[in-house]
Amino acid sequence: MTAIQRNNALLPNSGQVQLRGGGSGRGAGVFRRDATGRRFRFPADPAAELMPSAEFLGSEPDFQAILEDFRDSPLDPSRRRVLGRLMGMFAMDYQGARAEERRFLRRLLMGRNAREGYAANRALHLCQIPHVIRRTLALGVAESRFATGPMSGFLGAVQARNAAITFMLLGPAARERVWNALTRAGSHDKIGPLKNADRLAERALILKALAARRHLLGPWSIVGHTALDEVIAFADEIRANSRMHLALTTTLERPKDGLTMPIPEKVPAAKGARLAAMARAAIDPVYAWRLHGARQDLVTDEPWGAAAAEDALPDLDRSPLLDRTRLHQALAEARQLGDELMPLAANDALAAHLGGRDLKGEEADTKEVALRVLADRGFDVMRADAIEAIRDDSKGIYRYDAARAFSMLVSRFTGAMYVRRVFSDQVTAGAEPIGQIERALAQGYVVPAVLAELRKTTVKPLLIVGARGDPKGKPELVVQPITGELLVVPAKSMLDPVLPEELGTRARADAYLAPAALDLLAPPFGIVFPEIGLEDRL
Amino acid sequence: MSELAKGLLDAKGAPRDLALTARATAKALVAAGIDPSSIDIVAEHTARLAEVLGGETLSYQEYAEALAHTASPEQLLAIIEPAFTRPMNKASLAALAVHLVDVGELMAFAVYAPELPNISAKADRSGGAARSAGVAKRLRG
Numbered sequence: 001m002t003a004i005q006r007n008n009a010l011l012p013n014s015g016q017v018q019l020r021g022g023g024s025g026r027g028a029g030v031f032r033r034d035a036t037g038r039r040f041r042f043p044a045d046p047a048a049e050l051m052p053s054a055e056f057l058g059s060e061p062d063f064q065a066i067l068e069d070f071r072d073s074p075l076d077p078s079r080r081r082v083l084g085r086l087m088g089m090f091a092m093d094y095q096g097a098r099a100e101e102r103r104f105l106r107r108l109l110m111g112r113n114a115r116e117g118y119a120a121n122r123a124l125h126l127c128q129i130p131h132v133i134r135r136t137l138a139l140g141v142a143e144s145r146f147a148t149g150p151m152s153g154f155l156g157a158v159q160a161r162n163a164a165i166t167f168m169l170l171g172p173a174a175r176e177r178v179w180n181a182l183t184r185a186g187s188h189d190k191i192g193p194l195k196n197a198d199r200l201a202e203r204a205l206i207l208k209a210l211a212a213r214r215h216l217l218g219p220w221s222i223v224g225h226t227a228l229d230e231v232i233a234f235a236d237e238i239r240a241n242s243r244m245h246l247a248l249t250t251t252l253e254r255p256k257d258g259l260t261m262p263i264p265e266k267v268p269a270a271k272g273a274r275l276a277a278m279a280r281a282a283i284d285p286v287y288a289w290r291l292h293g294a295r296q297d298l299v300t301d302e303p304w305g306a307a308a309a310e311d312a313l314p315d316l317d318r319s320p321l322l323d324r325t326r327l328h329q330a331l332a333e334a335r336q337l338g339d340e341l342m343p344l345a346a347n348d349a350l351a352a353h354l355g356g357r358d359l360k361g362e363e364a365d366t367k368e369v370a371l372r373v374l375a376d377r378g379f380d381v382m383r384a385d386a387i388e389a390i391r392d393d394s395k396g397i398y399r400y401d402a403a404r405a406f407s408m409l410v411s412r413f414t415g416a417m418y419v420r421r422v423f424s425d426q427v428t429a430g431a432e433p434i435g436q437i438e439r440a441l442a443q444g445y446v447v448p449a450v451l452a453e454l455r456k457t458t459v460k461p462l463l464i465v466g467a468r469g470d471p472k473g474k475p476e477l478v479v480q481p482i483t484g485e486l487l488v489v490p491a492k493s494m495l496d497p498v499l500p501e502e503l504g505t506r507a508r509a510d511a512y513l514a515p516a517a518l519d520l521l522a523p524p525f526g527i528v529f530p531e532i533g534l535e536d537r538l
Numbered sequence: 539m540s541e542l543a544k545g546l547l548d549a550k551g552a553p554r555d556l557a558l559t560a561r562a563t564a565k566a567l568v569a570a571g572i573d574p575s576s577i578d579i580v581a582e583h584t585a586r587l588a589e590v591l592g593g594e595t596l597s598y599q600e601y602a603e604a605l606a607h608t609a610s611p612e613q614l615l616a617i618i619e620p621a622f623t624r625p626m627n628k629a630s631l632a633a634l635a636v637h638l639v640d641v642g643e644l645m646a647f648a649v650y651a652p653e654l655p656n657i658s659a660k661a662d663r664s665g666g667a668a669r670s671a672g673v674a675k676r677l678r679g
Contacts, residue, residue, distance in 0.1 A: 279590050335653070534601050
C-alpha cells in the first residue's frame with residue numbers, strides 16, 4: 001500500500017500544484033513586487049539539497065529560455081502544471097549549464113516521450129549519477145523506440161534509475177568492464193566511432209541489461225561473473241548495429257503500422273508462456289535479442305567525422321571511495337546471515353577498521369578473517385588497496401557521503417534518495433523537523449534516523465514508520481529500533497535532550513534522513529494501473 | 539489461513555491494506571536469509587506480467603513458470619501461492635506486485651538500516667587522529 005500511498009500523495013492533484021507564477025515565464029515580474037524580507041530557512045523539499053535549483057521551482061526569471069520552442073505543445077507548462085513544475089527545476093541548470101547540457105535538455109524535450117524522459121532526468125539528478133550516464137539514460141527514455149506507435153523509449157524511467165544505481169553499486173572490476181563496453185558502443189575497433197551507429201541506444205540497452213540482472217550482481221552473488229559476461233557479450237553483439245534493427249530486436253513491441261519484422265517464432269503460443277515471454281522481453285533486452293535469433297545488421301564502416309564526439313565517455317572515476325558502498329552492502333548482507341557467511345565479530349571488526357578505529361591484538365586478526373572471506377567468497381567487492389584509502393578518508397577529510405551511500409542501497413526499494421538533516425540545525429533554522437517527518441510519513445515514506453548515546457562514539461539507527469495522535473490528540477511517532485519491536489513515543493521527544501529509555505541510555509535524536517522522491521511516475525516500476533488506483537498524475 | 543488467500547482486493551476492487559502481512563512476510567524472509575533484491579525482481583516481473591495480461595487471467599502454475607528464470611526464492615513462492623485461490627486478473631496481479639514492492643522495501647530497511655552507523659562512522663577527530671592519516675600525514679612530512 002505504501003507504493004500506492006506514495007504515488008497519490010506525491011502528486012496529489014494537478015489543480016493543487018502551485019506554480020507560483022512560474023511556467024508561463026511571467027512570474028519574475030510578479031515576484032519582484034513581493035516583499036523581500038525572507039528569513040533564512042532550509043527548503044522543505046529535500047530535493048533542493050540534492051539539486052539546488054529545486055528551490056527556485058517555477059520562479060526563474062529566464063524560464064522562457066528553455067521553453068521557447070514549446071509554446072502550445074504538450075510540453076507547454078501552462079498546460080501541464082506538474083510537468084511545468086518539473087521543468088522549472090531544470091531551468092536553473094539550463095541557465096548555468098555548459099553547451100552540451102543545454103543541447104541535451106533541448107534534445108530531451110524534443111523526444112516523443114519527453115514527459116517520462118524528464119521524470120527520469122530528475123530522478124537521475126537526485127541519484128547524483130555521473131552526467132554522461134544520466135544523459136544517456138534520460139535520452140534512452142525520452143526518445144521513442146519507434147517513430148510511430150508506442151511512445152516508450154528503449155527503457156522506462158524506473159528502469160533507467162535502476163540501471164544507474166546498479167552500475168554505481170558494481171564492484172571495481174565489473175564497473176571497468178561495463179565502462180569499456182559503453183565506450184566501445186557504436187564504434188569500430190580500428191575506425192573508431194561510426195557515423196550511422198547509434199551509440200546512445202546501444203549504451204541504454206547495455207545499462208538496461210545490467211538493471212535486468214541487478215539481483216545477480218550483488219556482492220555475494222555466485223553467478224555474478226556469468227551475469228556480467230552475458231551483458232558484455234550482448235554489448236559486443238549489438239555493437240554498430242543500425243538503430244532500427246536494435247529497436248525491433250530488443251523488444252517484442254511493434255509499431256502500429258505493422259512495420260517489417262514479425263514476432264519471432266520462438267515466442268511460445270501457450271498463453272502463460274507467451275505472457276511470460278512478453279513480460280521478460282520488456283525487462284531484459286538480452287532475452288528479446290536472443291528470441292529474435294541474435295542476428296546482426298551492421299551499419300557501414302563510415303567514420304564519424306566530428307573531431308571530438310560529444311557523447312564520448314570520459315575516463316572512468318576509479319576513486320576507491322566508490323567501492324565503499326558495495327563493501328557496506330556486503331557487510332550488511334553478511335550480517336543478515338549471522339555467522340554463516342562471515343563471523344559477526346569479524347564483520348564488526350572490519351566495519352570499525354573502515355571507520356578509522358585502530359584495532360589491536362585479537363580484534364585486528366578478526367578483521368583479517370573478514371577480508372579473507374570477502375576475497376574468497378565475495379563477487380568483486382573492492383580493490384585490495386581500497387580499505388586503507390577508505391580508512392584514511394574516515395580519519396581525515398571525510399569526503400564519503402553517507403546519506404548518498406545509504407540512499408544507493410535502499411532507493412531501489414523505496415523510490416527515494418535521502419538527505420541527512422541534523423535535528424538541532426533544523427530547529428535553529430525554524431524548519432520544524434517533526435513537521436517534515438510527519439509529511440514524509442503521510443506520503444508513505446519511512447524516515448530513518450540516527451540516535452547518539454552519551455559518551456559513545458557510535459550511533460544507533462532508528463526507523464520512524466508512522467505518526468498518530470494519543471487520546472488527547474498530542475502527536476506521537478511509531479518508531480522501530482533495529483533490534484526490537486515497534487514503539488510509540490511522543491513526537492516532541494525527538495527534540496528532547498534525552499529520549500525515552502527504551503531507545504537507549506541517555507540517547508538523543510541526532511539526525512534524520514529526509515526522503516526526496518525519485519519516482520514521479522506511478523509505482524510499481526512506472527507502470528500505470530488505474531484498476532487499483534495507480535494513475536499517472538504527472 | 540494465509541491473509542493473501544482472502545484476496546488482494548476488497549469488495550470494491552481496491553487493494554486491501556496488507557501492511558501487517560507485508561511486515562510479517564518481510565520478517566520471515568529476512569530471517570531466512572533471502573536477498574531483498576530477489577524480491578524486487580519478482581515484483582518487477584509481476585508488474586510487467588500484469589501489464590501484458592490484458593483481459594486474460596493467470597494461474598499460479600503459469601505465474602511460477604513465468605518466474606522460473608528469476609530463481610525466485612522458494613520461501614517467497616510458498617507465501618505467494620495461497621493468493622492464487624483462482625487465476626488472477628490484471629488488477630489482482632498488479633495488487634500483488636504492489637504488495638511485493640512493500641515487502642521488498644521492508645526487507646531492505648531490515649537488512650541495510652543496521653549498517654547505517656557504520657556507513658556514517660567517522661573517526662575521532664582529535665589532533666592525533668588527524669595527524670595519523672591522509673593529507674595530514676603528508677603535510678607533516
